[in-house]
Amino acid sequence: MAEHIVTKKQYSYVFATLLLLTFITTTVGMMDLGRLNVVVALVIAVIKALLVVLFFMHIYWSSKLNKLTVVAGVAWLALLLWLTLTDVLSRGWLPFPGK
Amino acid sequence: MANHSLALRHQFDDVEQQKDASTFGMWIFLATEVLFFGGMFCCYTVYRSRYPMAFGNASNHLDLILGAVSTAILIFSSFTMACGVNSAATGAKNALVGFLSLTILFAAAFLVIEMSEWHMLYKEGLMPGFNFTYKEFDPGHVQLFFCMYFAMTGLHASHVTIGIGILAVMAIRAWRGAFGPEYFTPIEISGLYWHFVDLVWIFLFPLYYLIARHLQG
Numbered sequence: 075m076a077e078h079i080v081t082k083k084q085y086s087y088v089f090a091t092l093l094l095l096t097f098i099t100t101t102v103g104m105m106d107l108g109r110l111n112v113v114v115a116l117v118i119a120v121i122k123a124l125l126v127v128l129f130f131m132h133i134y135w136s137s138k139l140n141k142l143t144v145v146a147g148v149a150w151l152a153l154l155l156w157l158t159l160t161d162v163l164s165r166g167w168l169p170f171p172g173k
Numbered sequence: 174m175a176n177h178s179l180a181l182r183h184q185f186d187d188v189e190q191q192k193d194a195s196t197f198g199m200w201i202f203l204a205t206e207v208l209f210f211g212g213m214f215c216c217y218t219v220y221r222s223r224y225p226m227a228f229g230n231a232s233n234h235l236d237l238i239l240g241a242v243s244t245a246i247l248i249f250s251s252f253t254m255a256c257g258v259n260s261a262a263t264g265a266k267n268a269l270v271g272f273l274s275l276t277i278l279f280a281a282a283f284l285v286i287e288m289s290e291w292h293m294l295y296k297e298g299l300m301p302g303f304n305f306t307y308k309e310f311d312p313g314h315v316q317l318f319f320c321m322y323f324a325m326t327g328l329h330a331s332h333v334t335i336g337i338g339i340l341a342v343m344a345i346r347a348w349r350g351a352f353g354p355e356y357f358t359p360i361e362i363s364g365l366y367w368h369f370v371d372l373v374w375i376f377l378f379p380l381y382y383l384i385a386r387h388l389q390g
Binding site: 079080081082085086088089092093096097099100103104106107108111112115116118119122123126127130131132136137139140143144146147148150151154155158159162163 | 193196197200201203204207208211212214215218219222223237240241244245248249251252254255256258259262263361364365368369371372375376378379382383384386387
């Protein structure tokens with residue numbers, strides 16, 4: 075894998091974007107948007123996380139093996155949340171005898 | 174000292190492969206960390222979906238501005254860490270030591286703010302197990318919210334503390350001249366750990382401070 079040195083200038087763009095997104099998410103958090111509050115906060119958090127992983131943690135320039143490891147970590151987390159929530163959220167959807 | 178660090182262990186073909194193996198190992202560790210925190214995030218999601226109103230009431234006892242400021246401070250520390258990696262790669266020794274020290278400083282500032290928030294919650298009677306006197310809306314589930322809040326921010330704070338230790342060791346080694354453009358793997362890997370700590374907080378902040386504020390029972 076060829077060495078890639080990320081410049082301080084590139085880092086500072088990512089840094090400025092992260093600060094801006096923090097400001098936006100905090101401001102939006104103060105407004106009452108109903109269910110949209112959750113959506114906006116989580117979408118912004120995911121964008122911030124992507125910026126950190128891709129550029130601060132160099133995954134954008136990394137080997138395929140490291141990229142795969144990141145995807146695997148997220149995939150197992152998704153599996154954990156998905157299987158748990160299919161159980162928890164669907165309880166009570168169907169009536170069952172004795173209740 | 175520098176030559177010793179450069180030494181190629183006999184199981185590797187070349188320096189590049191040795192470095193790739195270290196980075197890969199760190200990513201594997203971080204993937205396990207994702208699941209370590211993931212269990213708690215999963216627990217949070219289940220209770221948040223069950224008791225949204227209690228979580229809404231509890232969330233309003235957290236200081237949004239303090240949360241936002243500590244988020245910004247951690248982002249600052251991630252930036253200085255990234256600049257440290259850049260300094261190591263370009264062989265700027267003094268800049269590397271400076272950036273590592275700045276990162277430690279920001280990390281300490283983050284911990285101070287977090288402790289003051291915990292102290293405030295303790296005084297308000299919102300710390301389960303030590304001082305919990307909340308009697309308003311649905312106290313049982315509000316207590317659940319704060320149990321999870323202290324468990325997750327506590328685990329995160331312990332990661333920050335360990336990070337300060339790692340960065341301090343790195344700063345001392347850097348100061349003694351252990352790293353240069355041809356060898357700075359420990360700096361890069363410590364950086365990965367530090368950015369991961371920032372990453373966890375990027376999700377803790379919206380989950381505890383933002384998304385339930387307007388749900389009130």
